[in-house]
Amino acid sequence: MHIAITGAAGFLGQRLVHQLLERGELNGQAIRRLTLIDQSEPPVVGRADIEVMPLALDISAPGALDPVLAARPDVIYHLAAVVSAAAEADLDLGMRVNFDATRALLEGCRAQGLSDTRLIMASSVAAYGGELPETLDDLTALHPQNSYGAQKAMSELLVNDYSRRGLVDGLVLRLPTIVIRPGRPNAAASSFASSILREPLGGEEAVCPVPTDLELFVMSPARVVEALVHGAEVPSEALGPFRAFMLPGITVSVAAMLETLREVAGDAALARVRHEPDARIAAIVGSWPARFTNDRARRLGFRGDDSFREIVQAFLDERA
Amino acid sequence: MHIAITGAAGFLGQRLVHQLLERGELNGQAIRRLTLIDQSEPPVVGRADIEVMPLALDISAPGALDPVLAARPDVIYHLAAVVSAAAEADLDLGMRVNFDATRALLEGCRAQGLSDTRLIMASSVAAYGGELPETLDDLTALHPQNSYGAQKAMSELLVNDYSRRGLVDGLVLRLPTIVIRPGRPNAAASSFASSILREPLGGEEAVCPVPTDLELFVMSPARVVEALVHGAEVPSEALGPFRAFMLPGITVSVAAMLETLREVAGDAALARVRHEPDARIAAIVGSWPARFTNDRARRLGFRGDDSFREIVQAFLDERA
Numbered sequence: 284m285h286i287a288i289t290g291a292a293g294f295l296g297q298r299l300v301h302q303l304l305e306r307g308e309l310n311g312q313a314i315r316r317l318t319l320i321d322q323s324e325p326p327v328v329g330r331a332d333i334e335v336m337p338l339a340l341d342i343s344a345p346g347a348l349d350p351v352l353a354a355r356p357d358v359i360y361h362l363a364a365v366v367s368a369a370a371e372a373d374l375d376l377g378m379r380v381n382f383d384a385t386r387a388l389l390e391g392c393r394a395q396g397l398s399d400t401r402l403i404m405a406s407s408v409a410a411y412g413g414e415l416p417e418t419l420d421d422l423t424a425l426h427p428q429n430s431y432g433a434q435k436a437m438s439e440l441l442v443n444d445y446s447r448r449g450l451v452d453g454l455v456l457r458l459p460t461i462v463i464r465p466g467r468p469n470a471a472a473s474s475f476a477s478s479i480l481r482e483p484l485g486g487e488e489a490v491c492p493v494p495t496d497l498e499l500f501v502m503s504p505a506r507v508v509e510a511l512v513h514g515a516e517v518p519s520e521a522l523g524p525f526r527a528f529m530l531p532g533i534t535v536s537v538a539a540m541l542e543t544l545r546e547v548a549g550d551a552a553l554a555r556v557r558h559e560p561d562a563r564i565a566a567i568v569g570s571w572p573a574r575f576t577n578d579r580a581r582r583l584g585f586r587g588d589d590s591f592r593e594i595v596q597a598f599l600d601e602r603a
Numbered sequence: 604m605h606i607a608i609t610g611a612a613g614f615l616g617q618r619l620v621h622q623l624l625e626r627g628e629l630n631g632q633a634i635r636r637l638t639l640i641d642q643s644e645p646p647v648v649g650r651a652d653i654e655v656m657p658l659a660l661d662i663s664a665p666g667a668l669d670p671v672l673a674a675r676p677d678v679i680y681h682l683a684a685v686v687s688a689a690a691e692a693d694l695d696l697g698m699r700v701n702f703d704a705t706r707a708l709l710e711g712c713r714a715q716g717l718s719d720t721r722l723i724m725a726s727s728v729a730a731y732g733g734e735l736p737e738t739l740d741d742l743t744a745l746h747p748q749n750s751y752g753a754q755k756a757m758s759e760l761l762v763n764d765y766s767r768r769g770l771v772d773g774l775v776l777r778l779p780t781i782v783i784r785p786g787r788p789n790a791a792a793s794s795f796a797s798s799i800l801r802e803p804l805g806g807e808e809a810v811c812p813v814p815t816d817l818e819l820f821v822m823s824p825a826r827v828v829e830a831l832v833h834g835a836e837v838p839s840e841a842l843g844p845f846r847a848f849m850l851p852g853i854t855v856s857v858a859a860m861l862e863t864l865r866e867v868a869g870d871a872a873l874a875r876v877r878h879e880p881d882a883r884i885a886a887i888v889g890s891w892p893a894r895f896t897n898d899r900a901r902r903l904g905f906r907g908d909d910s911f912r913e914i915v916q917a918f919l920d921e922r923a
Contacts (some may be wrong), residue, residue, distance in 0.1 A: 433760045
């Protein structure tokens with residue numbers, strides 16, 4: 284089994300790589316080769332029986348992925364993306380990376396005849412927006428109110444059409460907001476959702492740019508990686524007529540997140556969160572829905588976290 | 604007022620041109636100029652006070668529309684498209700005309716700073732598909748099961764995002780199946796829906812490739828043109844957070860269409876319809892839903908036909 288991963292140097296990509304190396308197999312087959320693609324060469328972690336090949340590539344450059352696809356990977360994880368606030372700030376960059384590169388990847392699969400290759404793309408809750416029902420389901424329209432979401436929604440349609448035509452075996456997982464990300468704040472509009480826990484838990488200050496009654500739909504890094512792995516194992520026949528759906532996150536308000544912070548780390552930790560409203564961030568994140576049924580995902584065996592407390596505890600356990 | 608129309612030589616484009624020339628004004632302003640664009644030069648119909656400029660252009664060629672957009676049209680009707688069965692047969696052609704050309708048009712508007720130009724694109728019921736509720740509404744997801752629908756759905760997202768960013772003042776009208784089209788059968792999967800009435804009413808044979816219990820969501824050419832005109836007059840503020848919605852068609856089964864044919868033209872006319880199932884056509888058209896509430900369209904003042912009998916009668920009146 285040969286697995287290729289775009290965005291492999293990213294937070295999610297790295298966690299996925301480690302998980303795959305630890306498992307050594309995917310969908311019942313031994314992993315022989317991992318091709319790790321990112322703008323700069325992803326770090327290589329070794330395992331004697333798996334050939335790990337890091338590649339520095341601009342996947343939006345014409346033909347950039349041809350050599351990778353010519354090696355006929357069995358599974359492709361397409362995680363590379365320009366995040367929400369960055370795509371909002373630069374329409375051209377977002378279109379090129381979030382949409383054109385996805386299209387080039389699909390065209391490459393078509394050119395190489397990779398009809399049996401499982402292509403798993405990460406999409407996002409940011410693809411939803413506008414007028415919405417109280418609780419969203421698998422048939423709720425994507426009316427994105429940010430360019431990142433629009434680019435992801437367009438890519439979903441393309442992955443679905445190429446899969447329907449038998450040109451690739453695609454699957455798009457819409458990710459909830461991932462909490463708690465390690466590291467530093469980034470250009471994602473949802474960056475604060477990790478920041479307001481991670482920084483205070485580490486003894487640092489954090490800024491909360493949104494009202495505390497804002498609800499988010501969140502999932503832990505561990506559950507997201509588990510879903511990516513499971514995405515390679517779901518049989519094509521089970522996927523149904525549209526190959527994109529929301530993963531089962533949990534609904535939590537910013538107030539409840541902060542209350543969990545207080546429960547776990549005390550008043551001192553909570554006091555490290557400064558409230559500085561940012562209308563731009565609040566507008567983007569506020570347009571993302573937070574309540575979903577996830578019938579399709581659950582039927583296909585995808586699992587969510589049990590509670591927000593558990594998400595925070597897992598973060599602390601990992602750090603320890 | 605300067606109006607540009609892509610696909611102006613087509614059936615809908617030509618009806619729109621005639622309607623605009625007859626009105627002489629749009630949204631309360633006198634029409635001074637009509638730029639008519641199609642692959643081959645659209646026929647010119649004169650009116651002394653309106654400059655009509657026909658242009659033969661491949662709108663999918665880079666920069667092809669630049670001169671038109673540099674003239675800063677107030678309203679653009681984007682009707683050019685590769686129809687459903689043709690887009691299914693040739694993925695590249697469909698992507699180029701149905702999606703890339705729309706993107707180029709939006710980029711051209713952006714480059715020229717046409718933020719106040721009302722861009723009205725025609726989309727289609729073919730953008731819906733897959734698992735669907737019994738009756739669809741304005742929040743039902745687009746899960747297209749044909750490449751034409753996927754390309755239209757992607758274009759919708761792009762028109763919406765460019766409009767949200769203030770780069771153009773876009774609006775997408777999803778058209779029901781248009782019945783009765785004049786002329787001859789074409790490569791649209793829905794071509795039969797006009798054929799099974801038009802040909803028998805003209806004394807000719809027609810082929811019905813679908814089961815008679817198939818329901819369609821239909822609208823007469825006159826109502827569609829009326830909607831296109833109205834689309835230029837709806838204020839931007841009223842359009843809401845997603846600028847694409849379904850027009851109010853009426854739901855009719857093929858059996859009811861044929862019964863109306865019999866009522867209007869007798870058993871002899873009905874006998875001219877040969878039933879020859881075509882699995883490919885039935886699969887495409889069968890994936891299009893036929894029952895909609897159209898709250899948004901109606902709230903915005905778009906109107907549908909009153910009955911299928913009226914649609915047939917209007918066709919006969921026009922022909923007379």
